[in-house]
Amino acid sequence: MSKDSGPAEFDSFSPVGTGSIPTPVSLPTRVGWRHGRGVRLLTATGAALLVMCAVTPTAAHANAAVAAQNAVPLSVTGSACSLSLATGSSATSVYSVTATPNDAIDDTASIQGRINAAGNAGGGIVKLPAGTFVINGKLRMAGNVKLEGAGPATILKAGPSFTGNTGPAGGYPIVTTAGADNTTLSNFTADQSGDTLNGNVTGRLNEYVIDVRESSNSLVQGVHTKNPFTYSIAFVGGLKWCVRDSSTQSATNGKYVELDGIHAMNTANGDIVGNVVDQRKGTDGDDGIAVHTYGNEDVHDIRIADNTVRGGRHGAGIDLAGGSGVVYNINLTGNTVWGSPRGLHDAYYDGTKQIHHIQVVGNTFKNNDIKTTGGAVDFERPVTYVTMTDNTACNSGDYRLPAGTGNVNARNTLSTAC
Numbered sequence: 001m002s003k004d005s006g007p008a009e010f011d012s013f014s015p016v017g018t019g020s021i022p023t024p025v026s027l028p029t030r031v032g033w034r035h036g037r038g039v040r041l042l043t044a045t046g047a048a049l050l051v052m053c054a055v056t057p058t059a060a061h062a063n064a065a066v067a068a069q070n071a072v073p074l075s076v077t078g079s080a081c082s083l084s085l086a087t088g089s090s091a092t093s094v095y096s097v098t099a100t101p102n103d104a105i106d107d108t109a110s111i112q113g114r115i116n117a118a119g120n121a122g123g124g125i126v127k128l129p130a131g132t133f134v135i136n137g138k139l140r141m142a143g144n145v146k147l148e149g150a151g152p153a154t155i156l157k158a159g160p161s162f163t164g165n166t167g168p169a170g171g172y173p174i175v176t177t178a179g180a181d182n183t184t185l186s187n188f189t190a191d192q193s194g195d196t197l198n199g200n201v202t203g204r205l206n207e208y209v210i211d212v213r214e215s216s217n218s219l220v221q222g223v224h225t226k227n228p229f230t231y232s233i234a235f236v237g238g239l240k241w242c243v244r245d246s247s248t249q250s251a252t253n254g255k256y257v258e259l260d261g262i263h264a265m266n267t268a269n270g271d272i273v274g275n276v277v278d279q280r281k282g283t284d285g286d287d288g289i290a291v292h293t294y295g296n297e298d299v300h301d302i303r304i305a306d307n308t309v310r311g312g313r314h315g316a317g318i319d320l321a322g323g324s325g326v327v328y329n330i331n332l333t334g335n336t337v338w339g340s341p342r343g344l345h346d347a348y349y350d351g352t353k354q355i356h357h358i359q360v361v362g363n364t365f366k367n368n369d370i371k372t373t374g375g376a377v378d379f380e381r382p383v384t385y386v387t388m389t390d391n392t393a394c395n396s397g398d399y400r401l402p403a404g405t406g407n408v409n410a411r412n413t414l415s416t417a418c
Contacts, residue, residue, distance in 0.1 A: 081219070081242035081271045083303040083331075088184030088219030089146040091123030101131025106159055108137035111147075118145045119180070128188060134159040138167040138207075139175040141183045147175065149188030152224050158193035163201050171207025172199070172230065177215040177238075185210060187222040192229055195252055199229025205258060208234035216240050225249070229256050234263040235270055237297075242271040249278045250285035250312055257314060260287045266297035266325065277309045280339060285312020288340065293325030293353075301329045311340035316378075317368070320355055321347040328357045336364045343368050343396060344377045355381075356406075360388040366418045368396040376414075383407065394418035 081087075095118045099110035111126070111133065118124025119142020126145060130153040139156070141147065149156075156174050168178045174190040177183050192199070192209045208231040212218045218241040225232040225248045232248035235241050248261035261277035264270055272289060279285030288309035293299050304318065311317040317337030320327050337343040343365035346355050365376035374380070375397020377388060385406035388399060394415045401409045 080273065081244060083301065084240045084242050084269050084271045086217050086219050086240050086242040086271070088217065088221075089123055089125070089144050089182050091118065091125055091144050091146060093118070093121065093124040095124045095126045097126060097128050097133075099133060101129060101133055104134060106136045106161075107133040108135050108139065111135075111156075112137070112139055115139065115142055115145055115147065119143055123182070128154045128156075130154050132157050135174055136161040137165060138173055140168065141175065141177045141180045141185075143180045144182045145180070146184035146186065147188070148184070148186045151187050151222070152189050154188040155191055156188060157191040158197060160197075162193065163197055163199065166203055167207045167211070169207045169211075169213065170203040171211070172201070172204065173207040173211035174209050176207055176211035177213055177218055178211075179214045181216045181218075183212075183215060183217075184219045184221070185223050186219070189224045189226065191226050194227045194229035194256065196227075197229070199256060204230050208232065208236075208263070210234070212236070212238065212241055214238045218242070219244075221245055227251070228259055231258075231260045231263040233261070234265065235267045236265050237267055239267060239269040241267070241269070242273070243275060244271065244273045245275065247276040247278075249281050251281035252284045253282045254284065256284045257286065259285045259312060260290045260315070261285075261309070261311075262288070263290045263292065264299055264302055265290075265292045265294055266299055268299065268301050270302045272302065272304045273306055275307045275309075277307060277311075279312035279315070280310045283313055285314065287311050287315035287319040288317045288337070290315070290319045290321060291327055291330055292319070292321040292349075293323045293327060296324040298325040299327055302331070304330065304332045304335060306334045307336075309335060309337045309340070311337070311342075313341060316340055316342045316345035317365070318344045319347055320345070320358065321349055322353055322355045323349045324353060326353045327355045330357075331359045331361075332363060333359070333361045334363065336366065337368070338364075338366045339368065341369045342375055342378050343393070345374075346379050346381060346383065348381060354384060355379075356384040356386070358383065358386045360386070360391060362390045363392075365391065365393040365396045367394070370397045371395070373398045374400040377401070388412060 095114045099107040123144025128149045130150040132155040136159040210233040214237040220243040223246045250259040277288040288311035317340035376393035377399040391412045
């Protein structure tokens with residue numbers, strides 16, 4: 001997610017307004033997704049984690065202090081999916097895929113057939129052995145189905161005809177949940193072949209390599225992406241999701257823009273934990289982890305913990321991108337952000353709603369490009385109820401947090417060398 005690239009309608013950035021602090025209500029059963037093009041169209045501490053309770057933005061609130069008082073912290077602990085409590089599929093019946101790997105024959109229909117059979121039976125585990133499976137179509141998950149490989153050596157690879165057809169939302173996913181609930185994707189590599197295919201096609205940013213969309217209780221674990229020409233692992237709409245122990249990388253040079261690693265858009269109640277994100281193996285990468293609103297939908301109640309992140313040259317390590325919708329109740333704890341243009345950054349693309357109730361606690365920012373103010377953490381616009389404490393920055397510049405209601409900036413350390 002970058003300020004210097006993308007379609008013209010998002011090339012200018014409106015100044016943020018004062019915004020309003022919302023009154024807390026209970027979480028919705030499902031977060032809506034505004035279907036346009038579905039993108040922004042142009043981003044070891046051991047301490048207990050605190051995540052603010054769920055709230056939904058409303059019209060301007062007459063008394064911000066009352067809202068702040070009502071936003072009672074919720075204790076969240078552990079290193080797994082402890083905020084979302086996402087478990088994915090509970091199925092136990094096994095549906096083995098009989099397609100032969102490594103034979104260069106399109107395996108889409110064979111794998112999809114087993115997914116459909118498992119879904120029609122009420123759920124199942126679709127097992128893939130090690131080897132490379134050619135995907136010229138788009139795999140679509142069914143409810144209570146787990147798609148499980150044998151580890152990184154199980155590769156779902158976009159084939160030579162991959163860009164000749166699109167997924168249900170008009171893009172190019174290797175796998176999409178497309179509204180299916182209680183799904184698990186685990187233990188495989190998804191290769192979009194952006195290094196060999198021409199991925200600059202219509203709808204490139206409509207769906208993503210691993211596309212979790214309008215689904216509830218979704219788990220992505222041990223999934224590794226490579227050669228993307230769009231976002232790598234994305235959660236769009238829906239709620240109660242978790243991505244853990246996975247990895248992304250961007251290694252192309254001069255072919256693409258807007259290659260985010262892990263991206264959460266217009267969604268709620270999610271965990272991004274224990275992943276390795278590297279969007280700077282090549283020159284095309286954008287944000288490492290992006291939390292982003294599109295249209296007037298919100299994104300909130302997301303825990304980003306214990307990840308190792310390098311953002312690409314077009315973005316930041318971690319980007320909080322607000323607009324007409326609001327970004328709030330985001331907890332960032334125990335992450336290491338390194339080698340990025342800047343560590344943590346806020347951005348405003350399509351509106352002026354204020355980012356608020358953010359916790360930045362016990363993270364490490366090292367060897368990022370900017371060596372002055374904002375190189376480690378850069379809240380450029382007015383924000384409120386941001387707690388920034390006990391972070392460490394080395395060879396990465398300073399922290400910037402404007403004065404604002406409820407903001408706390410304490411015990412953050414700086415050094416010129418790591």
